[in-house]
Amino acid sequence: MAKTVATRFRSSLPGGGFDSAGNAKQGKRKVVGTISVTSYASGGESLTAADVGLSTIDFISIKHADEASAKGGAGRRTVPYNFTTADFYIVQELVAGSQPATGTTHALRFTAVGDSADDVELT
Numbered sequence: 332m333a334k335t336v337a338t339r340f341r342s343s344l345p346g347g348g349f350d351s352a353g354n355a356k357q358g359k360r361k362v363v364g365t366i367s368v369t370s371y372a373s374g375g376e377s378l379t380a381a382d383v384g385l386s387t388i389d390f391i392s393i394k395h396a397d398e399a400s401a402k403g404g405a406g407r408r409t410v411p412y413n414f415t416t417a418d419f420y421i422v423q424e425l426v427a428g429s430q431p432a433t434g435t436t437h438a439l440r441f442t443a444v445g446d447s448a449d450d451v452e453l454t
Contacts, residue, residue, distance in 0.1 A: 336382050338364040343447065360385060360447040366393070366439040368421070375418040385445040393419055396438035410439060
């Protein structure tokens with residue numbers, strides 16, 4: 332498995348947010364970018380907060396650039412993310428269920444929100 336992550340947009344979120352204990356915290360950031368997967372296998376692919384320029388991920392949405400693998404929307408591809416293992420999986424939905432997506436190369440787009448990896452904490 333091999334991937335390349337490219338940031339296309341990065342913005343600080345004014346008003347900050349909260350840490351995991353519920354305390355007010357500055358330094359929240361939104362990152363938008365692309366992921367090029369060049370050799371996907373069905374076991375998933377690691378994607379850590381550092382890969383997307385964050386120190387923690389509060390929210391992430393990953394979409395396949397070609398969500399429909401066939402004409403008419405058949406073979407829809409989804410990209411679920413597992414926060415526990417920090418892995419994403421490319422799944423292709425079929426009439427009788429789901430299976431790992433076919434092919435080894437995939438173009439993905441993501442939006443992530445979390446704590447900035449390069450921001451100084453202001454109190």
